[in-house]
Amino acid sequence: MKWLLHPVASALGVATLYLLAILGPLLSPSHTTLFHTSGTVLTLYWAVLLDLFAVWLLITITLLFAQRPGRRQVMLWSALVLALPWISLKNASMLAEFRLPHWISVSLFALLFATFVTLSACWKPSFQPTFQRVLLPLKVIFGFVALNGLVLIVQLLWFASQARALNSPVALHHRQSSSMHRATNGRVIWIILDELSYRQVYEQRFPGLSLPTFDAIADESTVFTHVVPAGAYTEEVVPSLMTGVPVDGIRASSSGQQLFLHNPVARAWQPFNQHQTVFEDALHAGYSTAAAGWYNPYCRILPQVLDRCFWTFTLPYPGGILADQSLARIMVQQLARYIQTASIALNIVPPQGPLETERHVDDFLEIRSASDSVLADPAADFVFLHLPIPHPGGIYDRRSKILTTGPDAYRASYIDNLALADRYLTHFRRLLQKHGDWDSSTLVIMGDHSWRTNFLWSKSEDWTPEDEAASHGAQFDDRPAYIVKLPHQQQGSKIDAPFKAIRTRALLDALIAGQLHTADELDRWTKEQK
Numbered sequence: 342m343k344w345l346l347h348p349v350a351s352a353l354g355v356a357t358l359y360l361l362a363i364l365g366p367l368l369s370p371s372h373t374t375l376f377h378t379s380g381t382v383l384t385l386y387w388a389v390l391l392d393l394f395a396v397w398l399l400i401t402i403t404l405l406f407a408q409r410p411g412r413r414q415v416m417l418w419s420a421l422v423l424a425l426p427w428i429s430l431k432n433a434s435m436l437a438e439f440r441l442p443h444w445i446s447v448s449l450f451a452l453l454f455a456t457f458v459t460l461s462a463c464w465k466p467s468f469q470p471t472f473q474r475v476l477l478p479l480k481v482i483f484g485f486v487a488l489n490g491l492v493l494i495v496q497l498l499w500f501a502s503q504a505r506a507l508n509s510p511v512a513l514h515h516r517q518s519s520s521m522h523r524a525t526n527g528r529v530i531w532i533i534l535d536e537l538s539y540r541q542v543y544e545q546r547f548p549g550l551s552l553p554t555f556d557a558i559a560d561e562s563t564v565f566t567h568v569v570p571a572g573a574y575t576e577e578v579v580p581s582l583m584t585g586v587p588v589d590g591i592r593a594s595s596s597g598q599q600l601f602l603h604n605p606v607a608r609a610w611q612p613f614n615q616h617q618t619v620f621e622d623a624l625h626a627g628y629s630t631a632a633a634g635w636y637n638p639y640c641r642i643l644p645q646v647l648d649r650c651f652w653t654f655t656l657p658y659p660g661g662i663l664a665d666q667s668l669a670r671i672m673v674q675q676l677a678r679y680i681q682t683a684s685i686a687l688n689i690v691p692p693q694g695p696l697e698t699e700r701h702v703d704d705f706l707e708i709r710s711a712s713d714s715v716l717a718d719p720a721a722d723f724v725f726l727h728l729p730i731p732h733p734g735g736i737y738d739r740r741s742k743i744l745t746t747g748p749d750a751y752r753a754s755y756i757d758n759l760a761l762a763d764r765y766l767t768h769f770r771r772l773l774q775k776h777g778d779w780d781s782s783t784l785v786i787m788g789d790h791s792w793r794t795n796f797l798w799s800k801s802e803d804w805t806p807e808d809e810a811a812s813h814g815a816q817f818d819d820r821p822a823y824i825v826k827l828p829h830q831q832q833g834s835k836i837d838a839p840f841k842a843i844r845t846r847a848l849l850d851a852l853i854a855g856q857l858h859t860a861d862e863l864d865r866w867t868k869e870q871k
Contacts, residue, residue, distance in 0.1 A: 344484075345480070345481060345484030345485065345487070346477075346480045346481070346484060347484075348401055348404035348405050348407075348408065349401050350480075350483065350484045350487040351400075351404055351479075351480050351483040351484060351487070352397050352398075352400035352401035352403075352404050352487075353397050353483075353486075353487035353490045353491070354482070354483030354484060354485070354486035354487040354490060355400050355421055355425075355483055355486075356393060356396040356397040356400055356490070357393070357486055357487065357489065357490035357493065358425060358428070358429065358486060359396055359424075359425075359428050360389075360392060360393055360396060361429075361432045361436070362431070362432040362435040362436055363389050363392060363658070364389065364393070364493060364497075365432075365436050366436075366658070367385070367386065367389055367497060367500065368493060368496055368497065368500075370592070371591070371592040371593065372500075372592060372593040372594065372595055372597060373576065373591065373592065373593060374658070375500070375504055375507070375593065375595075375597040376576075376591075376593035376597050376600065376638065377576070377636060377637070377638065377654050378507070378508070378597070378654070378658075379508060379638065379652060379653045379654045379655060380508070380655060381508070382501075382504045382505070382507045382508060382597065383501055383504075383505055385658060386497055386498075386500070386501035386504075387501075388658075389497065389658075390494070390497055390498075393490075393494070400421065403417055403421065404417070404418075404421075410469055410473070411466075411469075412461070412464050414472075415460065415461070415464050415468075415472060416457075416460075416461050418476060418479075419456075419457050419460050419461070420457060422479065423453045423454075423456055423457050424453070426449065426453060427446070427449050427450050427453055430445075430446070430449060431446070438801075439800050440800045440801050440802055440804075499595075500595050503594075503595040503596045503597075504595070504596050504597045506596075507596065507597045507598065507641075508638075508641070511640060511641065511644045512644065513640070513644050513645075513647050513648060513649070513650055514624070514630070514644065514645050514646055514647055514648055515648060526626075526783075526852075526853065526854065526855030527722075527781050527782060527783060527828050527855075528722045528723075528724070528778055528781065528782040528783065529623070529628070529722070529723050529724070529782070529783045529785075529849065529852055529853055530716075530724045530726070530782055530783070530784050530785070531619075531723075531724065531725045531726070531785045531787075531849060532725075532726045532727075532728070532769075532784070532785065532786045532787070533579065533634075533725075533726070533727040533728070533787060533788070533789050534728050534730060534731065534762050534765075534786065534787070534788055534822070535575060535635065535636075535727065535728060535729055535730065535731070535732040535788070535789055536731055536732040536733070536755075536788060536789070536790060536791070536792055536793065537731060537762065537787065537788030537789075537791075537821055537822040538731075538788065538791045538792040538818065538820070538821065538822060539565075539566065539568065539788075539791065539818070539820040539821060539822040539823070540791070540792075540818040540820060541755075541756075541759060541792060541811065542555050542759065542822045543555070543559065543564060543566075543822070544566075547756045547759075547807075547810075547811040550739075550756055550759065550760065551760070551763075552759065552760070552763040553763065553767075554763045554764075554766040554767045554770060555762075555763050555766065557770075558766065558770075558784075558786070558824060558826065559824065559833050560832075560833045561826060561830050561831055561832065561833055562784070562824050562825060562826035562827075562830060562833060562834075563824070563825045563826070563827070563830075563833070563834045563835065563836060563860050563863055563864075564822075564823070564824050564833070564834075564835050564836070565823035565824070565825070565835075565836045565840050565867075566820075566835055566836065566837050567820060567837060567838065567839045567840065568787075568820050568821055568822075568823040568839075568840050568841075568842050569819075569820075569839055569840065569841045569842060570789075570790050570791060570819050570820070570821050570842050571587070571588075571789075571790075571841070571842045571843045571845075572588065572589065572790065573790050573793060573796075573819075574790070575636055575637065575789050575790070576591050576636070576637060577589060577590065577591055577602075578789045578790055578842075579637055579727070579789055580600070580602055580613055580637075581602075581843055582789070582842065582843070582845045582846065583618040583619055583620070583846060584602075584613075584614075584617055584618055584846060585843060585844070585845075585846035585847060586602070586604060586611075586617075586843075587604060587605055587606055587843060588602045588603065588604065588605075589603055589604075589605040590602070590603035591603070592610070597638075597641075598641065599612060599613075600612070600613040600642050601613065613642060615642060615643045615644075615645055615646050616645070616646065618643070618646060618846070619845075619846045619849045619850065619853075620632075620643055620646035620647060620723070620725075621646045622846070622849070622850050622853060623723035623849075623853055624646060626853045626854060628722050628723035628853065629648045629649075629720045629721055629722055629723065630646060630647050630648050630649075630721075630723045630724075630725075631647065631648060631649035631650070631715045631718065631721035631723070631724050631725070632647050632649070632650050632651070632652070632715075632724075632725040632726075632727075633650070633651045633652070633708055633711035633712045633714075633715050633725075633726055633727070634651075634652050634708065634725065634726065634727030635652065635653065635654060635704055635708055635727050635728065635729040636652075636654045636727070636729070637652065637654075637727070638652055638654075639652045639725075639727075640652050648720070648721070649715060649718065649721060651707075651708070651711035651715075653704050653707050653708060654704065655700045655703060655704055656697055656700045656701065656704070657697060657700060697734065698734055698735075698736055698745065698746060698753075699746050701729060701732075701734065701736050702736050702744050702745075702746060704729050705728065705729050705730060705736065705744075705761075706744075708726075708727075708728055708729065709728070709765065709768075712726045712728070712769075713772060716769070716772050716773065716776070716778075717772070717776065719776075723853065727789075728762070728765060730758050730761050730762045730765065731755055731758030731759045731761065731762045731792075732758065733754075733755050733758065733798050733801070733803045733804075733808075734753065734801075734802075734803030735752070735753025735754045735755065735757045735758055735803070735805065736753060736757075736758060736761065737753060737757045737758055737760060737761035737764075738752075738753060738757060739756070739757045739760035739761070742764075744761075745757075752805065753805075754805040754807040754808050754811070755792060755798070755805075755807075755808050755811065756807055756808070756811050757807075766786070780828070780829050781828050781829065782826075782828065783825075783826065783827060783828055783852045784824070784825065784826040785823075785824070785825050785845070785848070785849065785852070786822070786823075786824040786825075786826075787821060787822060787823045787824065787842070787845070788821030788822045788823070789821065790819075790821055791817075791818055791819050791820055791821045792812070792817075792818075793817070794808075794812040794815040794816065794817045795815045795816065795817040796817065798815075799812075799815035821842065823840070823842070825848070825852075825863060827852075827857060827858065827859065827860065827863065828858075830859075830860065832860070834860040834864070836863070836864055836867055838867065838868060840867050840870065841870065844870045847870065848866075848867075851866060
C-alpha cells in the first residue's frame, strides 16, 4: 500500500478533485452531455483526458519537489491543499449550474490565500512533526481518490469507444413517390422559438419594446392566452410535444444513440420511438418532412421519419472545450483562454465577451440558414424549425440592430432576444410571401416553455438589470406563447381557456388532416381536449 503515498498517486488524486467539473458531465450515467453534442465526440473525450494528464503531470512534478521536509514542502503542499475548497466550490457551481456570487468566490479565495501566506511566514522547523502528522492522512486520502481517478479514466476510455461513431452521417427517410407535389391539405410549419414567453410578448411587454411582426401575426392568427406547458426543460418538453406523452426526465445510452424518456404517469423509463411521433403521422398523410433545429439531435433520433434534417448545438463544454474543432486547436485555445483570463485579472487587457455568446450566435446563424433552405424547398410540406431565440443569454442589440459579441454581449438581455425573434419572424414571413406560401400555409408558432426567470436565469451570469425589470424581480409566469395561423386566416382571435401543450401532436395531426379551417373550429376543438 506504500504506492498510495507516492507523489504520483497523490497528484492523480488532487488532479481528479481539481477537474471534477469537466470530468463529471462525460461520466454522468444519464449521458445527456454526450447526447446533445453535435461535434466530434472523440475530440471531446481526448481533450478532457489530456487536461487530466496535463494537470496530473504538473502536480506530480510539484510534489516531487516537495518530498524533502522543510519550508518548500510546506509551501507547495499548502498551496495545493488550500486551493481545494475554492476549486471545489467552483466545480460545484458548474456542475449544479448555479451562479456563484462573486463576493463569495473572492472572499473565500482571499481567506485561503491569507492562510497560505500566514503558514509560509510563520513556519518554524519545530512545526515539522505536526505537519508530517497532518500530511500523512492527506496523502492516504488523495491516494484513495487516485484509485477512483484510475476508474474514471477507464470509464472515459470505454465511453469514448462506445460513442466513437456518434454524429456520423445517417441515412434519412426518403419519400417513395417521385412526384414533388404538396400534400393535399397544404403546407404545415411548426416553429419553436426557444423560451418564448406569452406574458413578455403579448400581455406585459417591456416598455419601449417593439414587436411589430408578432403583432401583425396576431392580427391574422389565433393566440392562446393560457397554455399549460409540458415541462420546463427543452430536452424533456420537445420529445413530449412530438409524442403526446408526458416526460419528466431523459437519459441516453452510453453510445449517445438511443434516447430514453421517463413517463411520470407510468413511472417508467421508455425508449423514444420515432415512429410514434407527429413526423410519422405526417408521412402517413402524404407529407414530406423536414427539420432544422437546435440543441436536440433531431437527425440522430428521427432519421427514419425525416426527409431532410439539420441540427446543431455547439455551446462550449466546461473548460471552454469546443467539440467541433480539432484536438490541437482545442489545446491551443484553452491555453490562450487561460492567458487571457490571467491578463484580464491583472487588468492587462479589457474583458472579452463570453465564448457561450459567440457559439450561440453561430448556432442561430447556422439554423437560420438551414431553415431558409428548407422553406425554399417546394417538396418540404411538413416543416419543423427550432430556433435558439429568445433563449438567454442575450445575443442581439435591439437598439443598433446587430448581433452582439465581445464585451457588449454582457449587456444584451432576454428583451433584446425577443426583438431578435421578432426580426426572425419578419424574415420568415417575407420568405414565405416570396414563394407564395404565406396565405396558404398552416403555422404553429410556440415556445417550448416560458422564460424561466426565478429558478434558472436570475441565478446565472446572463441575468441583466433589464431582465430584472422586465420580469418584475424574477417573477415567473409559466405560460409559453402559442400562436396558430390557419390557411387564409385574415382575422385575429384568442383562446382563453387552458390548453395543455402536450396536446400539440394532436393539434398538428388535426391540421395535417385538414380538419380545422376556421378560428371557431379551432376554438371548439381545443375545448374538446382533456
